[in-house]
Amino acid sequence: MASKDVHVVAAGDRWAVVADGGHGRETFRTQKEAIAAGWEQARQRQVDLLIHGRDGHVRERNRFGTEPADASG
Template sequence: MPGQDIHVVPADDRWAVETEGGNGRETYDTQEEAVAAGTERAKLKQVELFIHGRDGKIRERNSFGNDPRDIPG
């Protein structure tokens, strides 16, 4: 379903994995745990994963879906 990208965001002293559109939120003790869980979810849904820093700004973005680039290898 388009528009269901996954975000790893700060959640007080923890980290959360959220799905766009408000369809679920899970919290984790560390950012590393949240990124691992978010990566798995993004791969399954074939969507993008956005990793936010403590300041809330996106610091990394990974695509697991329909990548429009046509680059061999």
């Protein structure tokens, strides 16, 4: 995991928000709760939020404060 990004990952029967290269970890009862917390952390820090499924694969990525190089505006 990239140290600047925020990840929502399965943690046993709970869900965790992992940031700072895995050193910061907060757990939640549901994935929905974890996503809400991760969304806020990523938005405040202007980094990506990666939401993983139970299988560990990234199923969704949200970008905060970054634009693709080819973005027009």
